[in-house]
Amino acid sequence: MTIAMRPSPLSAIVPICLLLGWEVATRTGTLDPRIFSQPTAIVAAIAEAARDGSLIQATRETLEAAVVGLVLGFVFGVALGILLGLRTGLEVAARPTTEMLRSIPAIAFTPLALLLLGFGLSMEVAIVAYACCWPIFIATLTAVRNIDPRLLEIASVLEMSPQRRLRTIIAPAVFARVVVGLRTAIAFALVVAVTVEILSNPRGLGYALIVAQQTFRPDLMYALIVWLAILGAIFGGLSKLLDYTRIGRLA
Amino acid sequence: MRVAMMLVFTALMLALWHLAVRFELVNRTFVADPADAIAVIIRQIGSGALFESILATIARMASGWLLASLLGILIGAGIGSSRLAQQVFMPTLEALRPLPASAVIPVAILLLGLNDTMSIVVIAFGSLWPALLATIHGFQSVPRQLREVGTMLEMSRLRYFFTISLPSALVDIIPGLRIGLALSLILTVVTEMQASLRGVGYDIFMAQRLYRSADLYAGLIVIGMIGFFINQLLLISERRLLPWTTRRVH
Amino acid sequence: MIAVDHKAAGSRGSEHKVIETPNRPPAVSVRNVAMTFGVDEKRHVVFENISFNAAKGEILCLVGASGCGKTTLLRQVAGLQRPTTGEILFDETLITGPSRERAMVFQDYGRALLPWRSVRSNIALSLEGTGRSKEEIAETVTRLMAMTGLSAASSKYPSELSGGMQQRVQIARCIAQKPKLLLMDEPFGALDALTRQSLQDELLSIVAAQKITVVFITHDLEEAIYLGDKVIALGANPGRVLADLTIDLPRPRHQLATREEPEFLRMRHLLHELIVGH
Numbered sequence: 001m002t003i004a005m006r007p008s009p010l011s012a013i014v015p016i017c018l019l020l021g022w023e024v025a026t027r028t029g030t031l032d033p034r035i036f037s038q039p040t041a042i043v044a045a046i047a048e049a050a051r052d053g054s055l056i057q058a059t060r061e062t063l064e065a066a067v068v069g070l071v072l073g074f075v076f077g078v079a080l081g082i083l084l085g086l087r088t089g090l091e092v093a094a095r096p097t098t099e100m101l102r103s104i105p106a107i108a109f110t111p112l113a114l115l116l117l118g119f120g121l122s123m124e125v126a127i128v129a130y131a132c133c134w135p136i137f138i139a140t141l142t143a144v145r146n147i148d149p150r151l152l153e154i155a156s157v158l159e160m161s162p163q164r165r166l167r168t169i170i171a172p173a174v175f176a177r178v179v180v181g182l183r184t185a186i187a188f189a190l191v192v193a194v195t196v197e198i199l200s201n202p203r204g205l206g207y208a209l210i211v212a213q214q215t216f217r218p219d220l221m222y223a224l225i226v227w228l229a230i231l232g233a234i235f236g237g238l239s240k241l242l243d244y245t246r247i248g249r250l251a
Numbered sequence: 252m253r254v255a256m257m258l259v260f261t262a263l264m265l266a267l268w269h270l271a272v273r274f275e276l277v278n279r280t281f282v283a284d285p286a287d288a289i290a291v292i293i294r295q296i297g298s299g300a301l302f303e304s305i306l307a308t309i310a311r312m313a314s315g316w317l318l319a320s321l322l323g324i325l326i327g328a329g330i331g332s333s334r335l336a337q338q339v340f341m342p343t344l345e346a347l348r349p350l351p352a353s354a355v356i357p358v359a360i361l362l363l364g365l366n367d368t369m370s371i372v373v374i375a376f377g378s379l380w381p382a383l384l385a386t387i388h389g390f391q392s393v394p395r396q397l398r399e400v401g402t403m404l405e406m407s408r409l410r411y412f413f414t415i416s417l418p419s420a421l422v423d424i425i426p427g428l429r430i431g432l433a434l435s436l437i438l439t440v441v442t443e444m445q446a447s448l449r450g451v452g453y454d455i456f457m458a459q460r461l462y463r464s465a466d467l468y469a470g471l472i473v474i475g476m477i478g479f480f481i482n483q484l485l486l487i488s489e490r491r492l493l494p495w496t497t498r499r500v501h
Numbered sequence: 502m503i504a505v506d507h508k509a510a511g512s513r514g515s516e517h518k519v520i521e522t523p524n525r526p527p528a529v530s531v532r533n534v535a536m537t538f539g540v541d542e543k544r545h546v547v548f549e550n551i552s553f554n555a556a557k558g559e560i561l562c563l564v565g566a567s568g569c570g571k572t573t574l575l576r577q578v579a580g581l582q583r584p585t586t587g588e589i590l591f592d593e594t595l596i597t598g599p600s601r602e603r604a605m606v607f608q609d610y611g612r613a614l615l616p617w618r619s620v621r622s623n624i625a626l627s628l629e630g631t632g633r634s635k636e637e638i639a640e641t642v643t644r645l646m647a648m649t650g651l652s653a654a655s656s657k658y659p660s661e662l663s664g665g666m667q668q669r670v671q672i673a674r675c676i677a678q679k680p681k682l683l684l685m686d687e688p689f690g691a692l693d694a695l696t697r698q699s700l701q702d703e704l705l706s707i708v709a710a711q712k713i714t715v716v717f718i719t720h721d722l723e724e725a726i727y728l729g730d731k732v733i734a735l736g737a738n739p740g741r742v743l744a745d746l747t748i749d750l751p752r753p754r755h756q757l758a759t760r761e762e763p764e765f766l767r768m769r770h771l772l773h774e775l776i777v778g779h
């Protein structure tokens with residue numbers, strides 16, 4: 001999104017000043033260390049959480065929900081997108097329903113999911129899947145819409161079976177756009193999983209975060225936030241990678 | 252014709268849902284009859300409770316979003332039009348960007364407590380990113396020719412900003428603001444639930460606590476409506492604000 | 502460098518010719534200019550030893566192979582770049598940066614207009630911030646739109662215009678700033694033949710009426726001869742002046758008659774041999 005920049009020593013100024021200022025301010029008592037903690041304490045907390053296994057456990061739980069939800073959302077979004085993309089009349093008729101459902105933030109379903117599925121993995125997966133399925137649905141729908149009608153005519157002339165039509169014509173034409181939708185969905189998956197955990201689900205990194213806050217462990221709380229930013233960057237990197245492999249294959 | 256198809260399909264879906272509940276295909280305590288949900292909405296309209304909730308939610312969301320948009324455009328314009336500022340700040344911003352917005356909720360609660368200020372700060376923090384990054388991108392990508400037109404006409408910095416770089420960046424800024432608004436609705440709901448602040452998100456949360464499924468579905472319908480209308484509103488204003496992007500012949 | 506003293510070859514004079522006398526300094530004076538990019542092994546000499554003058558009110562055309570540095574040279578006259586060595590003077594003062602006295606018509610018209618402004622306010626751009634009143638600006642713009650055949654398109658956006666119309670808007674915007682010097686980089690290169698011819702004639706009549714000096718880059722040898730009082734032929738690798746030709750064709754020029762003149766054909770042969778036959 002942003003123009004590539006050569007790394008410059010100037011880039012280090014801001015983080016170094018922030019970290020130093022933070023450390024000094026909390027040590028001298030300008031900032032309350034019970035609220036702001038300290039960079040050194042945060043590093044220690046990360047190391048501690050990594051050592052006792054709680055960090056790994058929480059990370060596994062969050063990633064489990066994010067990945068399973070993403071996969072389910074992908075399958076559902078693609079299926080719905082292809083179905084409504086090929087049946088134009090049905091898509092128009094269903095538009096108020098899909099628009100309405102799409103407008104409800106997935107997170108708002110947390111209480112309902114809790115009511116239906118109770119605490120645990122499945123309610124979190126359901127919400128992540130709901131959030132992830134919409135960008136993929138929209139991408140698939142527009143992709144299918146933009147298939148050259150002549151290609152579909154050829155398929156009819158050749159009397160292709162629906163499976164063959166899907167494999168030889170629809171899938172290749174749709175692939176590139178769906179990947180774009182998938183990238184958005186990847187970005188959603190982690191955020192939604194963590195948010196559900198913060199809000200209610202007693203598992204994963206989000207829950208660990210809220211517990212750290214409530215048990216007055218700001219060092220652990222900031223440590224988890226740093227860890228989440230790193231995980232977020234990894235997810236972002238994965239979705240970029242997806243883009244490169246796509247380009248590589250098409251080139 | 253299109254409208255008739257939409258109406259028929261929507262009615263059909265509602266009827267199926269209604270019948271499924273009626274004939275006990277699903278558990279009534281979990282899945283409410285759509286008729287009951289609509290009855291709840293009508294009752295709440297009558298009592299004025301719905302209006303109050305919607306107003307509270309929208310006010311919170313709009314404050315956070317406006318704050319974020321204003322800050323995002325100001326800071327983004329500064330960073331986007333200076334190469335030096337980009338070198339100094341961009342790597343830090345890039346490192347902070349992947350942080351899930353909701354992860355700052357515990358920090359905000361610790362600093363500010365469970366109140367409206369906390370909610371607005373969280374909403375503003377979350378919707379700041381799309382506005383900020385879109386603005387930086389917009390200012391970075393002012394076409395070279397347009398920059399040179401400004402140079403050839405010996406424009407002052409201020410005139411250049413208002414006649415060339417800001418309008419050119421708008422094409423990126425406005426979609427960024429739209430994404431920010433979608434995020435701000437999400438964070439509004441989350442903070443309302445987390446901090447028990449009056450609003451539609453809280454209504455949904457309470458409905459679940461009290462096992463009143465009709466109220467819960469009613470709340471979801473209302474949130475969906477808010478999301479839908481706000482997005483439509485922004486799409487329309489986008490077309491209004493950027494008329495040259497839609498009136499295209501070639 | 503082949504010095505072609507065209508006048509000595511004995512040609513018919515023209516009543517509209519701008520007379521260059523030693524006591525009347527040229528409008529543009531390019532003196533021994535060179536441009537290099539990179540250093541050491543990567544050093545690349547784009548052009549060197551470039552010298553020529555353009556008299557006031559004259560149309561000077563630059564022709565030459567692709568890559569010989571025409572655009573670079575023009576940007577230096579505009580003040581957007583500085584030459585590595587040598588100097589460029591305008592009205593006897595060294596050019597150190599852009600100025601409103603010198604207007605630039607960019608080659609890709611599509612990107613040089615503000616896409617969010619209508620035709621009318623794109624032209625008005627160069628008048629804003631000059632202390633003129635709204636009415637005065639509106640009046641000038643209306644007159645310029647009539648002059649360039651844009652009146653009907655006044656409230657359209659650039660994206661709704663054809664290429665020829667877009668280039669008209671850019672020319673009108675430049676004329677609006679009342680420049681003493683108009684710099685044009687292949688302004689008609691991407692247009693179809695008919696549009697190009699009508700724009701050539703519009704340009705000639707505007708420039709004659711306003712007495713503007715023009716430096717015009719083109720790939721099209723005929724266009725250079727048709728428009729120019731002077732044609733500078735540049736050679737490539739490194740860029741250098743091959744010939745400095747004075748065009749003695751009567752004005753006003755005419756698309757058919759001028760192009761059939763023996764002098765026109767002679768010039769065409771000469772330039773063709775210089776540039777293509779090299």
Ligand SMILES: Nc1ncnc2c1ncn2[C@@H]1O[C@H](COP(=O)(O)OP(=O)(O)OP(=O)(O)O)[C@@H](O)[C@H]1O
Nearest residue numbers: 538539545547565566567568569570571572573574
């Ligand atoms: N910023 C730059 N860095 C390095 N080389 C450059 C730069 N700008 C131009 N050049 C080189 O200078 C040479 C001349 O470029 P220029 O665009 O002036 O040629 P031109 O005569 O206008 O060509 P054309 O007829 O294709 O427009 C080219 O070889 C180009 O590669």
Ligand SMILES: [Mg+2]
Nearest residue numbers: 571572573686
């Ligand atoms: Mg060029």
